[in-house]
Amino acid sequence: MCSGRVDLAFVLRAFSKGMDGVFIGGCRLNECNYSTHGNYDALNMVLLCRKIMEHIGVDPERLRIDFMSSAEGMLFTEVMSEFGNKVKELGPLGKAEGIDHNELRSKLAEITKLVPYIKVVKNEKLASRLENPEEYDKLFTKDEIDKLFSEVISYYIDPEKCQACMTCAQRCPVEAIVGAKNQIHVIDQEKCIKCGTCFEACPPQFGAVTKISGEPVPPPIPEGERTIVRKSKER
Ligand code: SF4
Ligand code: SF4
Numbered sequence: 001m002c003s004g005r006v007d008l009a010f011v012l013r014a015f016s017k018g019m020d021g022v023f024i025g026g027c028r029l030n031e032c033n034y035s036t037h038g039n040y041d042a043l044n045m046v047l048l049c050r051k052i053m054e055h056i057g058v059d060p061e062r063l064r065i066d067f068m069s070s071a072e073g074m075l076f077t078e079v080m081s082e083f084g085n086k087v088k089e090l091g092p093l094g095k096a097e098g099i100d101h102n103e104l105r106s107k108l109a110e111i112t113k114l115v116p117y118i119k120v121v122k123n124e125k126l127a128s129r130l131e132n133p134e135e136y137d138k139l140f141t142k143d144e145i146d147k148l149f150s151e152v153i154s155y156y157i158d159p160e161k162c163q164a165c166m167t168c169a170q171r172c173p174v175e176a177i178v179g180a181k182n183q184i185h186v187i188d189q190e191k192c193i194k195c196g197t198c199f200e201a202c203p204p205q206f207g208a209v210t211k212i213s214g215e216p217v218p219p220p221i222p223e224g225e226r227t228i229v230r231k232s233k234e235r
Contacts, residue, residue, distance in 0.1 A: 002026075002036075003024055003065070004036065004037075004039060004041040005038065007045070007115070008045050008049055008115050009112055011024075011046075011063060012115070013112065015062070015093060016105055016108040016112070018093065021062045021087035022062065022063050022064075023079075023080065023083050024065040025079075026038075027067060027068075027069065029043070040128075041127070042065060044126045046063060049063055050063055051144075052111060052145060055145045055149065056104075056107045056108070056111065057098075057099050058094075058097055058099070059096070064086075116195055117153070117193060117194035118148065120195060121148065151214045153196075153213050154192070155196065156187060156209070156218060157177075157185050157210075158209075159225075162208040162228075164180075164182050164185060164228050165203060166179060166180075166181070167201050168185060168202055171201045174192070174193050175191065176189075176191035179226075182227060182228050184226040184228060185208075189217055
């Protein structure tokens with residue numbers, strides 16, 4: 001119902017399913033019936049998404065947002081035919097940009113996996129209210145987006161420190177932590193959405209979850225070596 005409900009992941013999904021263009025229509029800015037003003041969220045998401053598209057080599061003109069009321073049928077028709085013509089002019093997604101179909105799909109899949117992380121890191125800007133269109137292009141810069149992806153944070157459980165208290169596994173929102181009683185816990189990097197909950201949840205006296213930025217994550221400890229031998233039991 002609200003353009004603010006259009007998640008970054010929805011737009012990326014449309015492109016990964018082969019759509020050549022995505023249009024989002026929102027109510028006029030400052031005319032939202034609710035205090036939430038979700039159309040500003042949609043605008044910021046589009047500005048971010050367009051920069052991400054540039055980063056992966058996709059023409060950002062393939063994504064457009066416009067604001068209008070339900071009484072402006074003529075305007076809607078004009079905007080849609082203009083956008084339709086633009087997309088036709090750009091040609092098929094990927095082909096026109098010279099990116100191989102599979103390469104584009106894997107780039108989009110990689111970015112989609114990072115959506116929760118991107119939303120956490122860019123939370124403040126995504127919630128901001130821009131006063132005029134001159135500010136649109138400055139909200140997210142190319143350098144900022146390049147940095148965002150070159151310094152992606154990963155989380156790793158140090159097997160030497162983990163005490164198998166299970167707190168992190170219970171709090172992880174996507175069940176990305178493999179572990180059991182008396183078993184050193186391990187993060188499944190394929191499932192992890194980099195929310196940082198485990199980092200916050202691991203008791204300070206253990207401090208077993210490490211934040212890694214821009215570096216490869218060490219391989220997980222082999223399954224057969226995960227049993228924790230408590231000092232008292234050793235005795
Ligand atoms: S950062 Fe930790 S809590 Fe968040 S998804 Fe990854 S493993 Fe789970
Ligand atoms: S919260 Fe920390 S000590 Fe407890 S299982 Fe997770 S990583 Fe290990």
